[in-house]
Amino acid sequence: MLVHIVADTVKKLADLRAMLERHHAVTSELLSDASIRCGESDAVVVTANLQAVENIATLKEMFGKLTHVRKRIFIVDQKTRLFTAQAYALGATRVLVNPISQSRLLAELADRDRPETNLNKVLPSAREAATAGAAAMASMFSDALTGNPIDVGSAKGTAGKIADSIAEDGLCDWLETVRHHHEGTYQHCLLVTGIAVDFGLSLGLSKADNERLYSAAMFHDIGKAKIPLAVLDKPGRLDARERALIETHPVAGYDVLKGNPAICPEILDAVRHHHEYLDGSGYPDALCAASISDLVRILTISDIFAALIERRSYRPTMPREQAYEIIRNMEGKLERPLVAAFRAVALNR
Ligand SMILES: [Fe+2]
Numbered sequence: 001m002l003v004h005i006v007a008d009t010v011k012k013l014a015d016l017r018a019m020l021e022r023h024h025a026v027t028s029e030l031l032s033d034a035s036i037r038c039g040e041s042d043a044v045v046v047t048a049n050l051q052a053v054e055n056i057a058t059l060k061e062m063f064g065k066l067t068h069v070r071k072r073i074f075i076v077d078q079k080t081r082l083f084t085a086q087a088y089a090l091g092a093t094r095v096l097v098n099p100i101s102q103s104r105l106l107a108e109l110a111d112r113d114r115p116e117t118n119l120n121k122v123l124p125s126a127r128e129a130a131t132a133g134a135a136a137m138a139s140m141f142s143d144a145l146t147g148n149p150i151d152v153g154s155a156k157g158t159a160g161k162i163a164d165s166i167a168e169d170g171l172c173d174w175l176e177t178v179r180h181h182h183e184g185t186y187q188h189c190l191l192v193t194g195i196a197v198d199f200g201l202s203l204g205l206s207k208a209d210n211e212r213l214y215s216a217a218m219f220h221d222i223g224k225a226k227i228p229l230a231v232l233d234k235p236g237r238l239d240a241r242e243r244a245l246i247e248t249h250p251v252a253g254y255d256v257l258k259g260n261p262a263i264c265p266e267i268l269d270a271v272r273h274h275h276e277y278l279d280g281s282g283y284p285d286a287l288c289a290a291s292i293s294d295l296v297r298i299l300t301i302s303d304i305f306a307a308l309i310e311r312r313s314y315r316p317t318m319p320r321e322q323a324y325e326i327i328r329n330m331e332g333k334l335e336r337p338l339v340a341a342f343r344a345v346a347l348n349r
């Protein structure tokens, strides 16, 4: 594999070269004199301090020229949500945090080359829609965190692109692309959006209802912007305090969006209630069946399925059949005819 390295200091550049050059063909350059000579590189690995304003403009220009490179790994200096969001907004397909070990970096480069991912078969439109989707997520999460108004129009426009990509290429390409290029909450929200699009199409929803559904999916977990990453991305089981913190996200999301004139009541309802169950055992309002709208019921099924099949570094990806079985066995919590209709989305599409 041909890997191009860009770093903002001589030391970082030398460290990365030392890690990679025994294993891959490597080219490199300093960010300050980057002419982006990466040509036909298969991957680009970038590390730079995102607190330095002068770096941002250079990186923006640089990533603009790198859209043809399939793997764009950005290594940030600190694990903060703003840096991660910024790196994705710049165009990274994967963000890692310093200090990074050689084995981790090599695994990242190799991981995306696993033959079963069939990346060569993934059509560019799915990749482009996923990259645009991740950038929209990043800017939404960063606005929610800093208290800026969310750019609803641009998020809805991106959701529309995702819908077009799935309508054209199907759900499989979308799931493959998102699971192999994105991580954490962005991966989850992109998966939910794609699954909701496909579910809406398979149910024959009207164009307007479908638009409301996939927009609600884009926004549904925006409240997670307020949850510390250490809890959100914690591998394994959460304790009671962490679980309680996670369960604040529907109301937090509702509070972020409620004053926004571009958000309709149906979307607001879905953001607040996507963890409610028909039997009243959900949260935050313990609603019962009659109070849970059709849009929310569809979104909840899409959300649970996405959470089950997402790629996590600490566990194998669950097969779609197994995930559907879990949903099918959630007796009394989800609408049975909808779960039956979801079978085609979960297994066949
Ligand atoms: Fe959620």
Ligand SMILES: [Fe+2]
Residues within 6 Å of the ligand: 188, 192, 220, 221, 303
């Ligand atoms: Fe979710």
